[in-house]
Amino acid sequence: MIATARLVAGKDLRIEWRSRVLLWQVVPFGVMALVLSGLALGPTRAGHSSAGPGLFYLVVLLVTLLAINRSQAIERTPGTRASVATLGLDPGGVFLGKALALAIELWVIGAVLLAGTVLFLHTALAGSLAAVPSLVLTLAALAAAGTLYGALTGEGAAPTTLLPVLALPGFAPLLIAGERSFSAALAGGSPWEWWVITLVALIAYLAVGVLLYGVLEES
Amino acid sequence: MNPPVAELEEAVVLTGGFPVLAGVTLVLEPATLTVVVGANGAGKTSLLRLLGGLDPLARGRGVVAGVDLANGDRRLLRRRVGWLGHEGSFYDDLSVAENLRFAARALRRPLEDVAPALARVGLADRAATATRRLSAGQRRRLALAWLLVRRPELWLLDEPYASLDDAGRALLDELLVDVVAAGATVVASAHDPLRSTQSRRTLTLAGGRVVGES
Structure with a gap:
């Protein structure tokens, strides 16, 4: 399973490196969303800072949905699905590999967006840096959950529009925990309880994904 | 028997x-x-x-x-089994050789099999080319190379002559x-x-x- 996960993650990351879809399409979209959020809030810095974590995670949600769709689109061509199916890859390994690649991509995007939050929403630099561990954990959980929901919508008539409807209820606790952690970090408080919630969700999604990914692919 | x-x-x-x-x-x-x-x-x-x-x-x-x-x-x-379908069967953003190495690694086949397979189907000089840049006939040849690397017991070929020129059909x-x-x-x-x-x-x-x- 681990060997399959490494193989699939390497393949997905190599494809992203070659195509630069996330770099040239998703990252600019996220940065533009942050800029527009800053403009919408007006020039008062204090208001920006308090709204920053919520707006940041709203943008994270949008770019995560785009990244999940991109990750699933790689496998969605009918011919590719059949060819790869005949490789008989371990489905748990495929899930872990796709989730890992997606997490790495989201970490890179998240770093850019966090810098954008400091620039355009004027969140405190020290507090924003203190939020990095919770951001890493939240994005990993979103990647695991997103890979699972992506497989669930993969064979639907309109997977790109179905994904947000299905995924949002599952993402909501993760986004709320991430936002609270970020707010706590900005306020100098302790975000431990939110980290625990996110970590439990991450483990649960990984376990469910390893067990069910093959069933979802078959169905 | x-x-x-x-x-x-x-x-x-x-x-x-x-x-x-x-x-x-x-x-x-x-x-x-x-x-x-x-x-x-x-x-x-x-x-x-x-x-x-x-x-x-x-x-x-x-x-x-x-x-x-x-x-x-x-x-x-x-x-x-090895499958050759109607559609493109590869990751378009990977090179020809990378697609074959992915299949070889997935099936634990030796990576040394990739170069001979490409040579056999006449794609040795396209090894580093992105798969999306191949013509339909070349993609068909790549699909055959994929099967050669895999060496399956049962070859399932759906319209295998489609898109192949005379040389490809003879091959x-x-x-x-x-x-x-x-x-x-x-x-x-x-x-x-x-x-x-x-x-x-x-x-x-x-x-x-x-x-x-x-």
Whole structure:
């Protein structure tokens, strides 16, 4: 399973490196969303800072949905699905590999967006840096959950529009925990309880994904 | 005597409730070449997909490469078949060689097999080319190289001559003779029976059933 996960993650990351879809399409979209959020809030810095974590995670949600769709689109061509199916890859390994690649991509995007939050929403630099561990954990959980929901919508008539409807209820606790952690970090408080919630969700999604990914692919 | 590679008995495959295969009975012996002919919608692709474990058996009985299609693990079966479909079968953003190395690693085949496979299909000078830049015929050749790297027991080729030029068709004919001589079983679908001149067996499908055999 681990060997399959490494193989699939390497393949997905190599494809992203070659195509630069996330770099040239998703990252600019996220940065533009942050800029527009800053403009919408007006020039008062204090208001920006308090709204920053919520707006940041709203943008994270949008770019995560785009990244999940991109990750699933790689496998969605009918011919590719059949060819790869005949490789008989371990489905748990495929899930872990796709989730890992997606997490790495989201970490890179998240770093850019966090810098954008400091620039355009004027969140405190020290507090924003203190939020990095919770951001890493939240994005990993979103990647695991997103890979699972992506497989669930993969064979639907309109997977790109179905994904947000299905995924949002599952993402909501993760986004709320991430936002609270970020707010706590900005306020100098302790975000431990939110980290625990996110970590439990991450483990649960990984376990469910390893067990069910093959069933979802078959169905 | 070796057991048959595949045995189907009144096999039915449903797509959206419609029987795309409506009761097919056949036996495939090892190291044989079978060509399946028939009009569009006759069930050729569905038969190949059933044999490859890509679509489930709805009714009837079937055993392919020792795997029971009704109750067995179709993933095990898939590892033993090679599939060449209508569509592009690769990751377009990977290079030709990277696609083959991915397949080789997935199946724990030696990476040294990649270069000879590319040379055999005439793509040695395209190894570093992004797959999306290949022509339709070159993609077909890449699909054949993918099968050469995989060395499956059962080759399932859906319209294998499509997009190939004369040289490509000759290459495919030569390759099929070689793999059958090496002990593999080949099932290929075709619209044109003339393309099946070197087959030892031709099945004609219509309406999801075998209606003729020669």
